[in-house]
Amino acid sequence: MIKRVGVIGGGQLAWMMAGAADKLGVELMVQTPSHDDPAVSIAADVVLAAIDDATATAQLATQCDVITFENEFVDLEALALLANQGVCFRPSLEALKPLLDKYHQRCYLRDLGLPTPQFVALEEVRSQESGVRSQPSFSFPVVLKTRRHGYDGQGTFIVKNAQELDSTLKRLRGCALLLEEFVPFERELAAIAARSTTGEVVVYPIVETQQEKQVCRRVFAPADVSAAIAAEVEAIAHTLLNSLNVVGVFGIECFLTADGKVLVNEIAPRTHNSGHFTLDACETSQFEQQLRAVCGLPLGSPAMHVLGAVMVNLLGYEDSHSDYLEKRQQLAAMPHAHVYWYGKAESRLGRKLGHATVLLEEQSGQKVASAIEAIWYGS
Numbered sequence: 139m140i141k142r143v144g145v146i147g148g149g150q151l152a153w154m155m156a157g158a159a160d161k162l163g164v165e166l167m168v169q170t171p172s173h174d175d176p177a178v179s180i181a182a183d184v185v186l187a188a189i190d191d192a193t194a195t196a197q198l199a200t201q202c203d204v205i206t207f208e209n210e211f212v213d214l215e216a217l218a219l220l221a222n223q224g225v226c227f228r229p230s231l232e233a234l235k236p237l238l239d240k241y242h243q244r245c246y247l248r249d250l251g252l253p254t255p256q257f258v259a260l261e262e263v264r265s266q267e268s269g270v271r272s273q274p275s276f277s278f279p280v281v282l283k284t285r286r287h288g289y290d291g292q293g294t295f296i297v298k299n300a301q302e303l304d305s306t307l308k309r310l311r312g313c314a315l316l317l318e319e320f321v322p323f324e325r326e327l328a329a330i331a332a333r334s335t336t337g338e339v340v341v342y343p344i345v346e347t348q349q350e351k352q353v354c355r356r357v358f359a360p361a362d363v364s365a366a367i368a369a370e371v372e373a374i375a376h377t378l379l380n381s382l383n384v385v386g387v388f389g390i391e392c393f394l395t396a397d398g399k400v401l402v403n404e405i406a407p408r409t410h411n412s413g414h415f416t417l418d419a420c421e422t423s424q425f426e427q428q429l430r431a432v433c434g435l436p437l438g439s440p441a442m443h444v445l446g447a448v449m450v451n452l453l454g455y456e457d458s459h460s461d462y463l464e465k466r467q468q469l470a471a472m473p474h475a476h477v478y479w480y481g482k483a484e485s486r487l488g489r490k491l492g493h494a495t496v497l498l499e500e501q502s503g504q505k506v507a508s509a510i511e512a513i514w515y516g517s
């Protein structure tokens with residue numbers, strides 16, 4: 139029986155595993171850079187070190203039976219030495235390998251025959267030879283992305299014209315870059331899916347996510363899409379998790395175009411912001427599911443036990459040390475509301491400080507989201 143799980147990363151995703159860990163009788167050991175990180179308060183033990191410090195991960199490994207990830211910005215090559223010495227990573231390093239670089243991730247999807255936006259590595263455009271061979275035809279706007287370490291829209295730039303492209307490229311000098319077509323999507327969808335050690339796959343109800351300035355603002359569950367579209371996204375999730383031989387939870391973000399096409403935007407090899415609603419709206423949360431998968435337990439049901447739910451991120455809108463207690467109390471007083479506060483020491487613009495989920499009966503999800511945002515941001 140696996141009883142001690144190491145988690146690389148001590149942010150809110152690790153923090154939200156606490157309830158499930160208690161329920162399953164599992165201890166969490168966390169590797170994270172700062173004492174102030176959210177999961178430090180819930181961990182049985184902490185290795186204070188950078189996410190990509192594999193020496194620290196070797197130390198973590200001495201304290202636990204299996205290691206999983208809440209943050210994928212790791213040094214895979216260095217971790218491979220530990221895997222060779224018998225350290226068990228779930229998901230495996232092989233499953234992570236095609237995903238950590240956004241260009242490799244796009245290539246993996248393309249090679250699997252899954253639909254993605256047209257893309258090219260900037261190095262290919264610059265090199266005459268391969269540029270001619272493989273450059274798709276792009277017109278502005280285009281999207282420029284740093285190939286590694288992008289999150290919450292950091293490292294994603296929507297570029298409207300040649301002049302902007304020039305200045306963005308100057309700013310990003312030295313970074314490996316991915317260039318892709320801008321998809322004028324009608325909506326963004328996401329799937330949270332889990333795969334067990336025995337190859338069982340479950341997919342949560344498909345959700346709609348809404349981003350502002352490339353950062354997730356709100357999530358509606360389930361997405362108001364046809365059964366055929368939902369089935370298509372589910373099928374993509376099955377194909378991906380099976381082909382990567384994943385053990386654990388993955389988040390898969392997609393674009394839905396006006397003519398009903400689904401394109402995969404991004405795969406996150408861990409629990410995901412678009413799955414926070416599962417804590418309150420589903421029979422098994424994504425965090426319990428991740429622990430179940432990595433501990434070799436059978437997966438739980440991903441079904442919702444309510445008609446619908448809306449999740450709104452509480453993003454920082456100023457530099458502050460406030461704990462925003464009054465606003466949180468107002469949010470918690472909304473009917474069927476569940477408020478999560480990650481306990482970060484400082485608020486900064488756009489930082490994810492917490493989230494609120496409201497379970498829906500008859501209400502409109504959009505209206506509830508607006509009511510939450512009016513309390514949080516002030517109207």
Ligand code: ADP
Nearest residue numbers: 281288289290291292294319320321349352404
């Ligand atoms: P991150 O890794 O920072 O989450 P993403 O690639 O997911 O970056 O991009 C963040 C958001 O930017 C997406 O949710 C979407 O709203 C927008 N975006 C990203 N790529 C494209 C694209 N090719 N076309 C249109 N919008 C895009």
